[in-house]
Amino acid sequence: MTTAFNRAGTQLNLVEMEDQRLKDERPAEELMEVNVDIQSEDLNSTHSDTRPQIQGRDPKGVNKILKVTFEDVIAEPPSVRSFDKVWLWSHALFEVSRLWMYRLISLLLAVPVSLAAGILFAVLSFLHIWLIMPCVQLLLINMHWVQTVWGSVLNILISPLFTSMGKCCGQITIHLARDEDR
Numbered sequence: 001m002t003t004a005f006n007r008a009g010t011q012l013n014l015v016e017m018e019d020q021r022l023k024d025e026r027p028a029e030e031l032m033e034v035n036v037d038i039q040s041e042d043l044n045s046t047h048s049d050t051r052p053q054i055q056g057r058d059p060k061g062v063n064k065i066l067k068v069t070f071e072d073v074i075a076e077p078p079s080v081r082s083f084d085k086v087w088l089w090s091h092a093l094f095e096v097s098r099l100w101m102y103r104l105i106s107l108l109l110a111v112p113v114s115l116a117a118g119i120l121f122a123v124l125s126f127l128h129i130w131l132i133m134p135c136v137q138l139l140l141i142n143m144h145w146v147q148t149v150w151g152s153v154l155n156i157l158i159s160p161l162f163t164s165m166g167k168c169c170g171q172i173t174i175h176l177a178r179d180e181d182r
Contacts, residue, residue: 070094 053059070091076082082090 068098 058064074090074094076087081087
C-alpha cells in the first residue's frame with residue numbers, strides 16, 4: 001500500500017491521498033467534511049436485543065436485592081458461637097442448597113413461566129397498542145368540549161368559592177401556650 005503524509009504529518013493511504021488532493025484544489029469555503037459511521041448491525045436491529053446473555057444476565061440490575069449471602073441470613077453474635085466446623089458446614093450447605101434448589105426449580109419452571117410471561121406481555125402490548133391508546137386518542141379528540149365546559153365551571157363556580165373561603169380562613173391565627181400548672 002502506498003502511503004503519504006499530509007501537512008499535519010499524519011500518514012494517509014491511497015483513498016485518503018486522493019481526498020486530500022481534491023481538498024487542496026477546492027476553495028476554502030468547500031473544505032467542510034462530514035463523516036458518518038453507519039454499522040450494518042444497527043440498521044437491522046430492533047429496539048430490543050432478543051439474544052440471551054450468558055455472562056451478564058442482569059445487566060440493568062433488576063434483581064440487586066436478591067444477592068443473598070449466608071451472612072445476610074444467618075449471623076452469630078460474639079457472645080454465642082457454635083463450633084467452627086458447624087459454622088463452615090452450615091455455610092457450605094446453605095450455599096450448595098440455595099444454588100442447586102434454584103437450578104432445579106428453574107429447570108422445571110423457567111420455560112413454562114417464561115412462556116406465560118411472554119404471552120402475558122404480548123397480550124398487554126396488543127391491548128395497549130390496538131385498544132387502549134386508540135380509545136384514549138378518540139376521547140381526547142372528541143371530548144375537547146368537556147374540557148372547555150369543566151374549565152368554565154371551575155372558573156365560574158368553584159374557584160370563587162374556595163378563594164373566598166381561603167380569604168375568610170386566612171386571618172385565623174392560633175396561639176398555643178403550655179399550661180405550667182399541670
